[in-house]
């Protein structure tokens with residue numbers, strides 16, 4: 001079995017896997033980082049979203065072989081103690097319902113705000129449309145985005 005060096009949440013890992021194994025399975029099954037969720041497996045839901053080199057990506061669509069030398073951040077690595085502005089805003093706005101989609105939602109939000117500290121409502125809607133929520137928490141997500149934007153622009 002080939003092995004791959006991965007940089008995840010500021011730690012270096014070596015994993016043994018077939019080169020075409022989706023990053024999602026590597027994170028969940030080999031590294032025990034189960035905060036990243038499986039929803040559809042076909043790039044339609046965003047539950048599996050992680051940050052790669054600062055961009056939100058669907059980890060179900062990335063093979064482990066394509067992730068070497070990339071800086072990967074999962075929900076577990078967004079902050080050490082839940083104090084990332086997105087995490088605090090999500091808590092303040094009480095966004096989650098069942099919670100299943102929320103790690104992906106927060107990773108998309110964090111990637112957007114990492115690149116654009118004051119996105120317009122249009123940009124927020126467009127970026128966050130990459131993540132579906134079966135519980136319909138979209139209004140609270142928008143509210144939390146505005147709380148996070150205020151926090152990072154203080």
Ligand code: FES
Nearest residue numbers: 039040041046060
């Ligand atoms: S599980 Fe990756 S987009 Fe749905």
Ligand code: FES
Nearest residue numbers: 098099133134135
């Ligand atoms: S909070 Fe339940 S799917 Fe989004």
